[in-house]
Amino acid sequence: xxxxxxxxxxxxxxxxxxxxxxxxxxxxxxxxxxxxxxxxxxxxxxxxxxxxxxxxxxxxxxxxxxxxxxxxxxxxxxxxxxxxxxxxxxxxxxxxxxxxxxxxxxxxxxxxxxxxxxxxxxxxxxxx
Amino acid sequence: xxxxxxxxxxxxxxxxxxxxxxxxxxxxxxxxxxxxxxxxxxxxxxxxxxxxxxxxxxxxxxxxxxxxxxxxxxxxxxxxxxxxxxxxxxxxxxxxxxxxxxxxxxxxxxxxxxxxxxxxxxxxxxxx
Numbered sequence: 001x002x003x004x005x006x007x008x009x010x011x012x013x014x015x016x017x018x019x020x021x022x023x024x025x026x027x028x029x030x031x032x033x034x035x036x037x038x039x040x041x042x043x044x045x046x047x048x049x050x051x052x053x054x055x056x057x058x059x060x061x062x063x064x065x066x067x068x069x070x071x072x073x074x075x076x077x078x079x080x081x082x083x084x085x086x087x088x089x090x091x092x093x094x095x096x097x098x099x100x101x102x103x104x105x106x107x108x109x110x111x112x113x114x115x116x117x118x119x120x121x122x123x124x125x126x127x128x
Numbered sequence: 129x130x131x132x133x134x135x136x137x138x139x140x141x142x143x144x145x146x147x148x149x150x151x152x153x154x155x156x157x158x159x160x161x162x163x164x165x166x167x168x169x170x171x172x173x174x175x176x177x178x179x180x181x182x183x184x185x186x187x188x189x190x191x192x193x194x195x196x197x198x199x200x201x202x203x204x205x206x207x208x209x210x211x212x213x214x215x216x217x218x219x220x221x222x223x224x225x226x227x228x229x230x231x232x233x234x235x236x237x238x239x240x241x242x243x244x245x246x247x248x249x250x251x252x253x254x255x256x
Binding site for chain 2: 003065067068069072074076088089100101102103104116117118119120121122
């Protein structure tokens with residue numbers, strides 16, 4: 001697939017997350033998706049995202065930087081949100097926090113098959 | 129610059145770090161380099177790296193995934209090392225740990241001018 005296709009798919013994927021349009025997730029995520037080297041599959045991947053939105057009701061994925069070299073994408077995401085209790089083991093308890101995630105994706109036939117993510121937990125900690 | 133040039137520069141930069149060849153760092157890093165949105169400059173950037181090697185004598189930068197869309201590079205680095213005391217506020221104290229860093233670079237005229245890095249502190253914590 002060419003670069004513009006991957007950008008388009010990714011932006012639609014992020015819109016799908018922000019709309020919490022879970023039935024549509026299968027358009028973007030492969031059945032056998034892996035997360036940080038571990039096969040989780042579509043259903044568990046969806047549950048992980050649903051849990052994120054439960055913990056952070058105002059969660060919003062904001063793309064700060066997006067680069068593409070097919071079949072890979074790399075995205076820097078920014079979050080500016082209010083987790084209601086604990087996240088990543090940190091007692092945020094309704095405080096507004098900002099943090100980033102740097103994440104790579106590998107796509108096959110238009111679907112995300114591999115995700116390698118690092119979330120800036122240290123940035124959240126520094127704000128508590 | 130074209131993609132193959134950037135890959136070449138980046139691989140030489142990583143070799144320079146692994147050799148701790150600090151006088152050579154200026155070949156790769158711009159005078160006014162910024163780190164996570166903050167202008168630090170070459171000298172402070174070098175000091176940051178020297179501190180990393182002081183804290184982690186067997187530090188070695190291992191490129192796991194590297195993608196390029198000029199003028200950007202995105203790299204997933206893996207570390208398998210033995211920090212002697214504390215790192216990122218965690219009491220590692222000589223235990224062997226593995227963790228990753230997902231990092232973006234922006235290059236201008238062959239030098240790194242912006243670095244946006246996220247290090248997986250949570251992975252280290254989970255190993256202690």
